[in-house]
Amino acid sequence: MSRKGNCWDNACMENFFSHFKTECFYLYSFRTADEVKDAVNRYIRFYNHQRFQKKLNNLSPYQYRTQAA
Template identity: 85%
Template sequence: FKSECFYLYSFRTSEEVKDAVSKYIRFYNHQRFQRKLNNLSPYEYRNQAV
C-alpha cells in the first residue's frame, strides 16, 4: 500500500474492506521503514529491545 486513502477505493464487500485494512496494518508495522527508528520498521524496532 502506497497510500492511506481508503476512500479512493471502491470496495464491493465488507470482506474486501477487512482484507485491505489487514494488509495495510501489516505494511504499516512490518514494512514501513522509519529514519527515526534507525531505518527499521516499527516491528523490528520494538523487537530490538527484547
C-alpha cells in the first residue's frame, strides 16, 4: 500500500476497467439491467480464461496460474 492520495493503489482495477469498457461495454447497447449483468459475467469469464496477456507470456490468467502450479 502506498501513502494516502497516491494513485498506485488502484492501478490494477483501473487497468481492468479500462479494458472492460473498451472491449465490452462501449461495443454494445444494452436495453435491460439483465443484459448488462450477462455481458459483465461473460467478459470476466473471457478475461480470465481466454484473453491472452502479453505480460503473462501470451497466456490467459487461468493458463498462467495452472502452469505455475
